[in-house]
Every structure is written in structure tokens, then in C-alpha cells.
Amino acid sequence: MRHSNIAEDPGSRKFYRLGLLAVFVTGIVIVLFAARAVLLPFIFAIILAYILAPLVDLFIKYRIQRVPAILLSYALVSLVLAAMVVYMVPLWMQELVKMIHVIPSLTKQIQLSWNYWLQRFHQAPIPKSVRTAIDEAGVRWENTLFSLTKQLVSTIFGVLPGILSVIISPILAFYLLKDMDRIRERFWQVIPIDWHPPVYILALEVDRTLSAFIRGQLLVALLVGILSGLWVAFLGIPLSLLIGAIAGVTDVIPYVGPIAGAIPAVMLGLERSPVTALYAVLGFVAIHQLEGTVIGPKIMGDYVGLHPLVVIFAILAGGEMGGLAGLLLAVPGAAVIKVIFGHLYRRLIV
Secondary structure (H helix, E strand, O other): OOHHHHHHOHHHHHHHHHHHHHHHHHHHHHHHOOOHOOOOOHHHHHHHHHHHHHHHHHHHHHOHOOOHHHHHHHHHHHHHHHHHHHHHHHHHHHHHHHHHHHHHHHHHHHHHHHHHHHHHHHOOOOOOHHHHHHHHHHHHHHHHHOOOOHHHHHHHHHHHHHHHHHHHHHHHHHHHHHHHHHHHHHHHOOOHHHHHHHHHHHHHHHHHHHHHHHHHHHHHHHHHHHHHHHHHHHHHOOOOOHHHHHHHHOOOOOOOHHHHHHHHHHHHHHHOOOOHHOOOOOOOOHHHHHHHHHHHHHHHOOOOOHHHHHHHHHHHHHHHHHHHHHHHHHHHHHHHHHHHHHHHHHHHHH
16 A cells, blocks of 8 residues: 555656666667667768658658659759769869879978078077977977877778768668658657657757758858858969868868868968968958857757857767767767757656
């Protein structure tokens, strides 16, 4: 009888439900973390399916069967990508060849400038202790630069598994899109009927968040690439198309990406003059300030609103656990977790 009273107590039921949910979520996180090495193609497939789903639904709306609608969506996207490859890749390759020819002279100029300032430094009347401290700091910076270069090279080679994942992901995405209705049906069968309304609301909030981030981030990266290329061309720095493409691609990596995208422009600007390089830096800073204050909020809205400290922690944790894929997924993952925990807090605790 006493046990029955405890079971019927609303506070106890809420506590038990919260405990079971915590155990369930913890188990899923542990399994996913243990299998993280093989999750990358599935993650890319989910992203691709999520991007293509509205296009597939549009074709289905016009009474096209699901499989032909998926194939038609793939064909349309492939046609657009093929047009971009046919038009843009030859231009990028030409500019890449130019960059390869420019690198030796640029390296020589940087070395001459370094030797000049190093000679001026040794001729300056500086106390011995200060000179020694500066020399030691220079050695430390040189070792740090060498270490970063090694990490960059290893990261480039580490991208190869990601390329394989990108190749496999369209096949996996096809099956996800093909069985989307069945997946939804099975999902709602697992969820208790009493939970359908709140889970539906939660799914809508998660969908808005992911839609705002994924599709919004792609559009923001495109605009950043265009603005960067135009600014570099305005300054007279060569390889503006290639630099704009690099800036757009790297923009999807939070915090680190904008810096990586600006490096080619600054280095090529140094070949012309230090003033040109300074203008390149100022231009990239202005573009990313415009992105953070106007373009991003205008396109994404407030759906991905996270505190900067949360974003930094998510990026560091994502990079530590998942490398490059972790960096890319850190912010949307944190935004989805925020939505889920906010929903659970309102339903189970408040």
C-alpha cells in the first residue's frame, strides 16, 4: 500500500521519468562516442538528406513518386555542381598554378624582410638581458610555427577519410530519403501516445534550429566567399577567385576558419606591399564583423543563439573528440542540445 502511494505521487513519477530518461540518453551518448570512428559518413548522409528533403517533398507534391523524386533531386543538384565544376574549376586551377609560381618569390621576399629586421635588431642598442629574452621568445615562436605547420600537414592528410565519407554519404542519404516515411512511422510507434504533442513540438524546434544553421551557414559562407573575392580583386591582389573560394569553404569552421581564409590574401598582399596586406586584414575583419552582426543574424535569425563561452567550449570539445568533423558539428550539436534540454526542463522540472 505504501509502495502504491509512492508510485501514484506526481512528484515521484516525474522523478522516475527524469531518471529513466537520463539513463537512456546517457546510454545513447556512450554508444555513439564508442562508435564515433564510423559515424562520419552517416553524419554527412543525414546532413545531405536534410538539405535535399524539401526538394524531394516539392517533387512529391507534384505527384512524382518518392524514388523518382529522389533521383530527380540528385540529378538537379549534380547538374548544378557539374556546371560549377566546368566553369569554376579550370579558373581555380589556373590561379592555383599561378600561386605555385608565386610562392618561391614570396618566400624569398619574406626571408629578405626577416633578415633585414633581424639585422636592425642586432644593431640596436638593447641591453643584453632584453636581447636574450627576445631571442628566446623568437626561438619559441619558431618552434611553435614549425609545430603548427606539421599539424596542418597531418590535418590535410587526415581529411582523406572525410573525403571517403563524402563519397559514401550520398548512397546512405538515398536510403534515408527513400525510407523517410517508414522511419517517421516507426518513430511515432515507439513514442507513447501521451508524448506525441510535446515530442512533435520538440521536433519542430530542432528542425528550425538545424534548418537555420545548415542552410543558413551554406548561404552565409557563399556570401563571405563572394565578398572576400571582390575585396581581394579590388586591392589588386592576384588569385581573387581562388582566395574567395578558400574564404567561403573555411568560413564553415567556427573561429579558426576566418583566420585560415585570410592567410592567403595577406601573404599575397605582402608581395605587393605591407600596406596592401594591412588593407587585406582590415577588409577580412570588416567582412566577418558584417557576417557576425548583419548577415548571420539576418539569415539564421535567433534559432542558433548560443553564448560565446558555450560556442568556444563546444568547439574545443568537438575538436578534441571528433577532429575536423567535431569542429564542424560542434555548434549545431550544441544548439540542438540546448533546444532539447530547454524542452525537457519545461516539461519535466518546471
